[in-house]
Amino acid sequence: MDFTLKINQCIEVLQNGGLILYPTDTVWGIGCDATNERAVIKVLDLKGIESKGLICLVSNDAMLERYVEKVPDLAYDILDLATKPTTIVYDTSKGLAPNLLARDNSVAIRVASDKFCKYLIGKFKKPIVATTANISGSRTPRNFKEIDKAILTGVDYVVNLEPEIQNAVPSSIIKLGMDGLVKVIRE
Template sequence: MDFKESLDRVLKVLHTGGIILYPTDTVWGLGCNATNEQAVKRLMDIKGRPNGKGLVVLVDLPQRIPSYVDDVPDMAWELIDLADKPLTIVFDKGKNLSSLVYGKGGSVAIRVSQSKFCQQLISKFRKPIVSTSANFCGKPYPKSFNDISIELIDKVDLVVPIEFDTDSTGKPSSIISVGKGNTVKILRD
């Protein structure tokens, strides 16, 4: 199966509210349509993740962020421009996403993916996708595809071919919170 056929299969699963297991710019992740409440609920059930913890949302381009965030502080744009490794930014207030992706007080964590596969997928899907590490809640994140539990693999609707894993660092992203007045807090380096 070639790249276009594989991408079309992934898009079909996402459009129908399915859950994918896919390579990102950090670690292998579980993903779904970040605007579909039922899909996000199912993903959280599969992972065993409690409500209210929030999830990372991937976009393909920085210009998409204002569609999902009430206010993008200038500092966030600076951080995105300067980032030399995957960076997730937590914004004070999200919008236009499943309520289940929001953290405390309606905050939202967004990363502009550096993965070529993810960028193409999100661009063609035309919506953001959830990205949470491919592990059960409380278990170690997978450094590679081989570290992913068979039980988890059996629960998803589609596993993206391993050949598309060209950009994964094998480490989670840095997480920085950017608030009003350009306040910055490093949550994970």
């Protein structure tokens, strides 16, 4: 199955509020339309968690600016200097599903760095959830073979594509406050 067909099948599932299992720029992820509250509920139910804030991916800086109230200048410096995929937690967002946000209304967003995710999100024209493909409390799968059967059967579409990075690790997470506070949550 070719790349474009996979992208189109993902978009069809996402537009209908469904869930995809896909290789992100870090680890395998469960994805949905990050603006669709019902789709986010499906992700939370599948993982067995209550909303505590989920990471979502955007395709570029322009999309980031459409979904974050105010992107601090420091965010661009961090993204330019990062040597691995880096998720930034912003104080306020706009246009995203409310149940995607953390309890303090902050939002975790990463600008995708791999070809598949950039192309998918760019064509979908909206952010996509990128939460790890595991049940709450279990280990993050490092590769496709480690993904729990409940996750595999709980999504609407599995992207049959090798990730660009094999045995990848989750992204770094940095919280940037509008007050200038910088906090490293995960290296």
